[in-house]
Amino acid sequence: MSQQHAAGAPPQRSGGARRHRPSRAGDERGSASLELVVVVPAAVLVIALVTAGWRLWSVRSQVREAAAAGARAASLARSAAEAELSAAAVVDSDLATMRSICTSPVVHVDASAFSAPTGDGDVTVDVSCQVPFTDLLVPMPGALTVEGRAGSRLDSYRGRQP
Incomplete structure (x- = not known):
């Protein structure tokens, strides 16, 4: 055993091949761009x-x-036809007031409760529309359909017509 090796120095490899150790500054070269x-x-x-x-x-x-x-x-309308008209007008007005991005809203009113005896029945309103994603900062293709449903008890003190 040689003196260098015994003193803690690393042994030399034979064959003349030396390992290249990059400097500390070069270790992270290109990592910022990656x-x-x-x-x-x-x-x-x-x-x-x-x-x-x-x-x-x-x-x-x-x-x-x-x-x-x-x-x-x-629910405050006096007839089924009036209920459908007023519900559609209120839905359109409400979405416009909120500046909704909802496109092509479809309103369906179930006003069959107007033919029921006074005091019984609910009017239900279903609203569906498309939500586009093409105008976002990063445009995404297509649109999704959202739906909302609500019901309200008919006003039992109001006169109504079937």
Whole structure:
């Protein structure tokens, strides 16, 4: 055993092949650009998904509120035809007031309770519409359908016609 090896120095490899050890400054060369290429698109995608989720939740709440307002208006009508007209007008007005992104709203009113005896029955209003995602910061294809349903008891003290 040689003196160098015994003193704690690493043994020399035979064959003349030496290992190249990069300096500390060179260890992270290129890592910033790699992080930029990987992290930024991932962060943008997460922000886009959060924005789309918020839009979907917001429009779903608006549609439910509009359906409830339409059901209240329909329950105060005197006839089934008047109930359908007033519910549709209130739903459209409510969505416009909230500046909803809801496109192509469809309103269906179940006014069959107007033919029931006084004091019995509910009027239900179903609202559905499309929520587009093509106009977001990161456009996503397509649209989702959201629906809202609400009911209201007919006013038993109001005169009505079937």
